[in-house]
Amino acid sequence: MPMRGLSRVPAVLLGCAWLACAGAQPQTPPARVxxxxxxxxxxxxxxxxxxxxxxxxxxxxxxxxxxxxxxxxxxxxxxxxxxxxxxxxxxxxxxxxxxxxxxxxxxxxxxxxxxxxxxxxxVLDRATLPAAELERGRQLVTRGDTALKVPACIACHGERLTGALPAIPGLAGLPRDYINAQFGAWRNGSRHALAPDCMGTIATRLSLADVSAISAWLASEPLPLDPAPAAQLARPLPLACGSAPENKP
CATH class of the missing domain: 1.10.760.10 (Cytochrome c-like domain)
Incomplete structure (x- = not known):
């Protein structure tokens, strides 16, 4: 008998009664991202x-x-x-x-x-390396090392180290740990670029001490006021680089 009585109650009223008893509230639709x-x-x-x-x-x-x-x-x-x-x-x-x-x-x-x-x-604090090591880093970045057949970093990454269009990255403002990690990846073969892989070649010619000196000097050099990459390099690259074929030597 009770069931027959309930059957006469509209379903919508039963639903409202259930919500009231349960203490439920209508959910607000989530905000659209x-x-x-x-x-x-x-x-x-x-x-x-x-x-x-x-x-x-x-x-x-x-x-x-x-x-x-x-x-x-x-x-x-x-x-x-x-x-x-x-x-x-x-x-x-x-x-x-x-x-x-x-x-x-x-x-x-x-x-x-x-x-x-x-x-x-x-602008990161200059690394606490002996002055001679920092000077070695400055030398490699700005002049390179002809005995090791390592060109200066500025020869590829620009005089201001801000890179060049269309595909050469800047080095100024990069954390030292990141620079060290990338040299390590090139040295152990876990990072590659399109052949010829110029950075892979350069990394194998540098000692760990040289890598440390380069990263310390680069990481503590302030960015120039205008950090935008140059429209183009002032001269061709010193060695062939597959990721920048438009600047071929």
Whole structure:
């Protein structure tokens, strides 16, 4: 009998009564996340710096002492590195995981986005190395070493060490740990570029002491007031480099 009585009550009223008894409240629809490129690249800026991390600029590298500054780097260089991570020429599991399924067009879009950001980088304290070691770093960066067949860093990365369009990166403002890690990756074969791999060749000609001196001097040099890459190199590269064929020697 009671069941027959309930059957006459409209279903909607039964539903309302159940909600009242349960103390449930209608749920507010979740806020829509904007489908902007900046939102989709939040995974990148969580490491490489966002507008909310000091210094307050996207891609600046933030306060961390390892992740490189990517803001304002040449789009061609950023694209080449994304492809290298995707295709296995560079080894860093987090980067590989993020880009392994992305198309060339999407990688170009990411590279263009970060190359258009012009962010300051923190000036790091000069490394506490003996003066002679820092001078060795300055010598290698600005003059190279003919006996080792190592060209000066400025011969490829520009007089101001801010790189050159379309695909040569700047070195100023990079953390010392990052620079050391990349030299190590080239030396042990876990980082490659398109052949001929000029940096792979140079890295094998330098001693660990020379790498340490270079990274210490570079990491503590302040960025110039205008850190934008040069429109082009003043002269051809001193050796063939597959990632910058337009600047062939």
């Amino acid at each position: 904007p489908a902007s490129l900046a939102q989709r690249l939040a995974a990148c800026t969580s490491c490489h710096g966002s507008a909310s991390t000091p210094p307050a600029a996207i891609g600046s590298g933030g306060e961390r002492q390892y992740f490189p500054r990517i803001a304002g780097k040449p789009a061609g260089y950023l694209y080449n590195q994304l492809v290298n991570f995707r295709d296995g020429r560079r080894q860093y599991p987090l980067m590989t995981w993020m880009v392994q399924h992305l198309s060339d067009d999407y990688l170009h879009e990411i590279a263009d986005y970060f190359s258009a950001r012009h962010a300051p980088a923190p």
